[in-house]
Amino acid sequence: MAKHNKIIEVEGLAKSFAETKAVNDISFSVESGELFGFLGPNGAGKTTTINMLTGLARADSGFMRIAGVDCTANPKAAQHLIGVVPDESNLYPELTGFQNLCFCAALYGMRKAERKARARELLDTFALADAANRKFAGYSRGMKRKLTIAAAIIHKPQILFLDEPTTGIDVTGARQIRQMIADLHQAGTTVFLTTHYIEEAERLCGRVAFIVAGRIIRIDTVANLIQPVKERHVMLLSVSNLTADIKDKLASAFPRADFSPIPGGQVRIESAEPVRVGPLVRFLEDNGVDVAEARKVRPSLEEVFVQITGIEAAAMKQEREKAKTGGGA
Amino acid sequence: MKAWIAFWNILLKDIRAYYLKPPNISWGFLFPLVWIAMFFIRSGLGLESLPNLLPGLVALSILFGTTSVLSVTVTFEKKGRSFERLLLAPISLELLMLAKTAGAILFGAANAFVPILIASFLTDLSATNWTILAPAVFLIAISSTFLGLFIAVSVKEVFEAQTFSNFFRFPMIFLCGLFFPVEQIPTWLRPVSYVLPLTYGADILHASIHQAGRMPLTLDFAVLAAFCIVLFAVSLRNIRRKWIV
Numbered sequence: 001m002a003k004h005n006k007i008i009e010v011e012g013l014a015k016s017f018a019e020t021k022a023v024n025d026i027s028f029s030v031e032s033g034e035l036f037g038f039l040g041p042n043g044a045g046k047t048t049t050i051n052m053l054t055g056l057a058r059a060d061s062g063f064m065r066i067a068g069v070d071c072t073a074n075p076k077a078a079q080h081l082i083g084v085v086p087d088e089s090n091l092y093p094e095l096t097g098f099q100n101l102c103f104c105a106a107l108y109g110m111r112k113a114e115r116k117a118r119a120r121e122l123l124d125t126f127a128l129a130d131a132a133n134r135k136f137a138g139y140s141r142g143m144k145r146k147l148t149i150a151a152a153i154i155h156k157p158q159i160l161f162l163d164e165p166t167t168g169i170d171v172t173g174a175r176q177i178r179q180m181i182a183d184l185h186q187a188g189t190t191v192f193l194t195t196h197y198i199e200e201a202e203r204l205c206g207r208v209a210f211i212v213a214g215r216i217i218r219i220d221t222v223a224n225l226i227q228p229v230k231e232r233h234v235m236l237l238s239v240s241n242l243t244a245d246i247k248d249k250l251a252s253a254f255p256r257a258d259f260s261p262i263p264g265g266q267v268r269i270e271s272a273e274p275v276r277v278g279p280l281v282r283f284l285e286d287n288g289v290d291v292a293e294a295r296k297v298r299p300s301l302e303e304v305f306v307q308i309t310g311i312e313a314a315a316m317k318q319e320r321e322k323a324k325t326g327g328g329a
Numbered sequence: 330m331k332a333w334i335a336f337w338n339i340l341l342k343d344i345r346a347y348y349l350k351p352p353n354i355s356w357g358f359l360f361p362l363v364w365i366a367m368f369f370i371r372s373g374l375g376l377e378s379l380p381n382l383l384p385g386l387v388a389l390s391i392l393f394g395t396t397s398v399l400s401v402t403v404t405f406e407k408k409g410r411s412f413e414r415l416l417l418a419p420i421s422l423e424l425l426m427l428a429k430t431a432g433a434i435l436f437g438a439a440n441a442f443v444p445i446l447i448a449s450f451l452t453d454l455s456a457t458n459w460t461i462l463a464p465a466v467f468l469i470a471i472s473s474t475f476l477g478l479f480i481a482v483s484v485k486e487v488f489e490a491q492t493f494s495n496f497f498r499f500p501m502i503f504l505c506g507l508f509f510p511v512e513q514i515p516t517w518l519r520p521v522s523y524v525l526p527l528t529y530g531a532d533i534l535h536a537s538i539h540q541a542g543r544m545p546l547t548l549d550f551a552v553l554a555a556f557c558i559v560l561f562a563v564s565l566r567n568i569r570r571k572w573i574v
Contacts, residue, residue: 017574056413057574075573080419090410094346106338107418109331151414 006065007032007159007190008053013062015048022048024214025062030192032158035185037205038194041311045214046194047087050161053192054084067158080108083152087163089144093137097128097147100136101154108155115154122150126180142173149180159190166200178204202226202301212309225304234297235269235277240290242267253283268297332420339415339428343402348436353398361389362444368508379452381541384534385507386444388527391469392498394440396477399433400490403481407572416573422565430474437470454538461537461546468553469530475560476526482567507531510543526556 008030015023023045030036038046051057053064055075064071066078091100098119105115123129126146131139139147145165152160162181166174181204185191195201201208202222209219218225242261250259250267257271269275281291297303305311347353365386372378406412415425445462448454480493504514505527514522522528529549536542542549 054417055573056416076419076421079417082417084417086410086413088410090414092342092346092411093409095342103338103342104414107335107415107420109334109419111334 005032006030007034007067008036008192009063009065010049010053011063013049013052013064014060015045015052015057016060021214023052023059026211026214026216028209028216028219030159030190032190033185033188034207035181035191035193035205037201037208038192038211039196039198039201039208039305040194040211040309041196043213044211046211047163048214049211050084050163050192050194054082054161055079080155081158083155083157083160085149085152085160085162085165087167089141089148091136091144091148091151094135096133096135097123097139097143098132100147101151104151105154110155118154122154126150127176140173142169142176145169145173145177146180149177153184153189157189159192160184162191162193164195165193166195166197174200198302198305199300208301210305210309212311218308222301226299226301229299229303229307231272232299233271233274234299234303235275236262236295236297237267237269237280237284237291238293239265239267239284240292241288243288246284246287246289249287250283254280332424335418335420336424336428336431339425340431343429343432344435347398347402348432353394353436360393361386364389365444376452379448380454380456380539383444383448383454383538384531386448387441387466387534387538388469388505388507388531389502390440390444391437391466391530392473392501392527395433395437395470395473396480396494396498398436399430399474399477400481400484400494401487403429403478404484404487404490407481408485408487412572422568426478426561426565426568430478433474433477434467434470437473438466441466441470456538456540458537458540461533464550465530465533465537465553468550468557469527469534472526472530472553472556472560475557475564478564479560479567482564482571501525501527504528505531506535506543512543526553526560529553529556 006029008028010029011027013023013026014021026045026049038049040046048057052059053066053071055071058075059072062072067081069078069081071078092103095103101119101122102115105118110118120129120132123132126149128143128147128150131143136144136147149162149165152162165181166177169177178200181191181193185204191204193201193205205222207219207221208225209216211217242265246267247259247261250257256273257269257275260268260270262268269280275296277294281294284291365382368385369378369382403412406415415429416422418425420428445454476497477494480497481490484490484493500521502508504518504522505511505525506514506522507527511519511522511528529544529552532542532544533546533549533553536546536549
């Protein structure tokens with residue numbers, strides 16, 4: 001398939017559960033070989049969208065095409081072209097890692113010799129060869145995740161859907177999984193990634209869509225999204241003894257900058273020009289404010305996400321982790 | 330061909346993972362055996378009465394062999410989300426569910442021949458019409474399995490599957506004519522007997538083992554086959570409606 005062909009096309013897709021509009025008239029397309037991110041908080045409609053695209057849920061209305069195949073009416077039509085990593089590892093606990101991979105290969109009609117060879121290859125690639133004969137139930141969370149990804153690509157799909165692949169995984173495991181995703185993308189697989197980790201989307205994706213309450217509110221390349229933020233200079237000061245009128249005092253002393261106090265003892269400074277730290281610190285200290293630290297904020301997708309959606313990234317991450325560990329809905 | 334590779338491997342996995350495990354053997358085989366032994370001892374009759382009890386033993390072995398595991402495992406896989414993996418496979422839902430139920434059908438049919446084998450050493454089975462018995466066993470296994478599938482699709486929790494299974498199984502044992510003829514059941518309860526698939530299966534078993542069938546065999550086979558088709562079609566419809574929402 002030639003590059004820059006639309007491999008996923010979605011038009012006016014909608015899905016409701018009772019009175020709740022889980023996905024509300026979304027339209028987007030993903031090009032062949034692209035690593036596309038679907039970014040949004042818990043309950044935004046990310047998993048529902050993946051479920052509709054992969055045939056696990058029916059759309060109420062709209063149109064979906066995968067690799068040129070209309071799968072709106074017949075979701076089975078394109079299932080041989082896709083691999084799916086669900087938000088929870090769902091392999092068979094009673095089977096070993098090797099048996100799980102061989103079984104998944106058989107589901108795609110691969111012959112015995114072929115599926116055994118492919119299973120061994122993937123166990124090596126994902127550094128799971130030593131655990132090949134251990135039951136899946138005994139795997140660590142990170143190992144389970146890696147084997148679930150291996151199972152999703154056992155049949156070499158054109159498109160890989162990854163739903164929150166690193167949620168609940170330790171730092172090392174998450175880094176390994178991100179590298180695997182990057183490698184798969186490099187190898188030419190189209191990747192559709194949903195995540196609530198904004199830095200993950202920024203690091204991996206070429207293009208992202210922000211989805212909130214079932215609606216896509218922005219869709220663009222990461223570079224384009226970050227550009228307006230890049231043109232601004234942002235500093236963060238860690239302070240104590242902050243007085244109520246300090247914002248007004250700062251605004252009159254430094255009229256070219258915007259100041260916003262952040263609860264927890266921080267002041268955020270935004271300016272179109274580079275911020276000179278010396279005069280600023282002196283001014284604050286002259287006004288009785290102690291400055292402990294001053295640091296420049298790197299322009300990031302998180303900044304853009306917060307600006308556009310009004311949702312704090314940290315809150316989104318916490319909410320998801322809570323839900324994953326059973327502490328929330 | 331690819332779809333059949335998937336079919337065969339789903340069947341093999343289920344047989345290894347579920348059907349050859351001790352809980353299934355105890356439910357599918359020991360339970361009916363103990364049940365019939367209880368009836369046999371209570372009746373005070375000799376071994377010559379064994380052909381009269383054999384249809385009941387065969388039918389219960391099939392019923393418990395097919396429904397005890399299928400309804401639970403499908404519910405378990407659905408809850409653990411490994412069933413989604415099967416739904417994502419590029420095979421039709423019809424073939425997928427046939428693969429999921431084939432293990433139970435084979436296990437149920439195999440279960441049926443264990444009491445027959447034991448009985449063959451204890452009594453004279455020369456009057457048995459095997460050409461009727463063999464397809465009957467297979468058809469009862471299919472209808473019982475599809476009843477198990479219907480139950481699995483109707484519930485959400487594993488414990489509900491067990492409860493719901495017993496809701497069907499135990500009344501069926503008494504109302505299907507296995508241990509006393511349907512004609513002896515109170516008139517007001519008799520219509521229930523005639524909407525149970527096992528009533529027709531039991532009638533074929535009575536006819537083939539000790540020539541005591543009460544309905545035409547063609548009717549028995551036709552109704553059993555109709556039950557198989559309807560239960561499978563309703564289960565598929567429910568899967569599409571409830572699980573692919």
